Structure formats: structure tokens, C-alpha cells
Amino acid sequence: MKTGINRRLLLQTMTIAGGISVSRSLFPAPALAKDLKGTGTVAVYDGGGSWGEAKRIAYFEPFEKETGIKVVIVPRTDTGAVRASILAGAPRYDVTILSGSTTATFAREDMLLPIDYSYFETADLDGFDPVKPGKFSVPHIIYSLVLAYDGAKFAAGGPASWADIWDVKKFPGPRSLPTGTWGGDGGTFECALMADGVEPANLYPLDWDRAFKSLDRIKPNILKWWASGAEGPQLIVDKQIAAGSAWNGRVSAANEQGAKIGFSWNQGILQYDNWVLPKGAKNTVNAQKFIAFASRPENQAKFAERILYAPPNAKAYDFLKPERAKLLPTQPEARKLQFVQDYEFWNATRPDKMPNNKYAVAEWEKWIAGAR
16 A cells, blocks of 8 residues: 655665665575575564564564574663674674664674575565665664653643753653663764754764763753663653653554653654674574565564554555554654764774774763763
């Protein structure tokens, strides 16, 4: 079913900085009905909460049914632990997910295996728009970090900017933001700068000192630095905080279950995650098959039916009802209020050869310890 949404309008400025681009010549010759059947298992990153449930219904169970390969669900762990497991030669996953802010860094450090596109249908590969598959990564979801608040507490109108989130006099109550140990993934540093008056167009390169000074102001009001996508909305549902940040899909999933979480697309940070294969993974063939299966537009549509993260395969919109498609973060009305996180900045190396995504974590640890 057509949605009436122009795919080319979706994320017009988004780049593939989260991965290494692949020329069309590396893709296989046209083929139909790829046989993905196999045996054994594949260990896949779950993510938990509504995100994990959506993956179970759209990907895990259908993949097992079609292929005969058992999906072993492995809970999320932080990027540092993923890195450590790869370096130790015993990666936690056969297939995991990395944000665009870290994918290129992992690839540059020789910690990922190339994607085998012979398992993909050519039509499926052609459907990725505007974020393209790369040599070491295939886009999984496009989503937005949004400001969120207790809709019941602020029934007359809640925070509408990051400056409002920082304003505990105008909008009283405890706050929660992502832990800075996620580097660029949580968007905490960008939020801090916008709260201090920096326009999205002027964010990069990030002014670290200004960001931490802004975080100094909100820190006394932080109940918890959340460490998983499910935590942000749950803290609001449980009335532990009045406002903070959360990913749009988690907010919408909670509201579909009866929560009253308000949110705004204004100053939202558009991000995306990639499927990747850690170097040293045990079940690489099954992993390649799983990523190919998860790249089919009809499967991505099933996923988007259950959680409002936008499908990177634009052909998935052909399988979504218009009323559902209009709720996605890449629909034109939402898109114009947001900006795309600069993954080129986050993956770039500093003069000391440390990438910005690692530098952010190191500086955050100093700040939390009171040494910055």
C-alpha cells in the first residue's frame, strides 16, 4: 500500500558516515528467492523492551521458521564491552548493532567482518534510501532522540526545547538523560549545547567545555543517567522524573500501552543503527543470512508496525498504512524540525589519534568523578 510520502524527502541530508560505502559493483547479479535455509544457531543482539519485542516478531521468529536456524537472543551490552569481547577473540554476538557514531571506528580498527551481499536480493539492496549499505554495515533503523515529559504533569503544555528541559523552575521536577559513556549515541552533548543556546546548524565541531558547563547546570536535577533505551520512558511512567530525553520509538510504544508521555520533534536528533558482524564471530554464515533476511522491506514494515523507528529500506513504506507511516520520525513534518547527528564528526580522530566517540567517554568519566 502506498503511503503518499515521497521517499526522496526522507532524511535528504542524511549521510552514510556511520559505515564505509560500497560501490554498486560489489553487489551480486540479480537473483530471486534467495535460499537462506541452514542449521545451527546465530547469536543476535536483542536490545530489550519494546525494541526487542518488535525484533522478535518481525525478525527472530520468522527467520527461524523460514530458515531452520535458531536465533539465540543475547541482551544488550555497552559498546565498550562489545569492543573488549572482540579484542579478546570471543565476541558476545554473531550479529550485533552499532550506532552510526561508532561503526566506522570499529571498521577502521579491524573489528568487523565484511557483509556478504550474495545473500541479498538485488531489489532489497536497491531499496535502501537514503542511508546505504556499506562494506561492513547494513542500516537497521532510523530513529530520533526527542525531549520527553510527563504529559499528565504538564497537561497545559510541556517542554518544547532542550532549554526548557534544563529549566527546572518553569518545568519543575527531576530529570534524566543518557549516560555520557555512550559517547555520541545518547546525544547528551548535543542536547547540552542546544540547552545553552547553540543552534543545531552550529553544533559541530562540539564545544566540549561549553557542553560540560551546561551539564554542570542540570546535574543537580538528574535523578539518573539512563543506560538503556527502555529506561527513559519508564522513569516517566513511574513518576520518578518529570522530563528528560528518550528515543521516539520507546515513547510511542509506551503510549500505545496507555502511558501519557508527551514529546516534541523540535530539536530532535536523527540517528541510525547498523547491523554488523564482529570479527571472530562463530556463526558467520548464519549471521550473514540473518542480516539479509532483516533487510527485506516487508520484514522491516512488520518491525515498524510494532515500534515507530523508520525502516532504512524505503520500499518498506509500500507495506505500511499511511496513518502508520505518518508517525515515523522521517515523515516530512517531523523531519523539518530535526537535524541529523554528524557521524563524520563522531568517528573522526583528534590530533592525539583518539576518535571523538572515545574522547567523549573519557571526558565524561573525568566529569562524573569531579576531575573535569
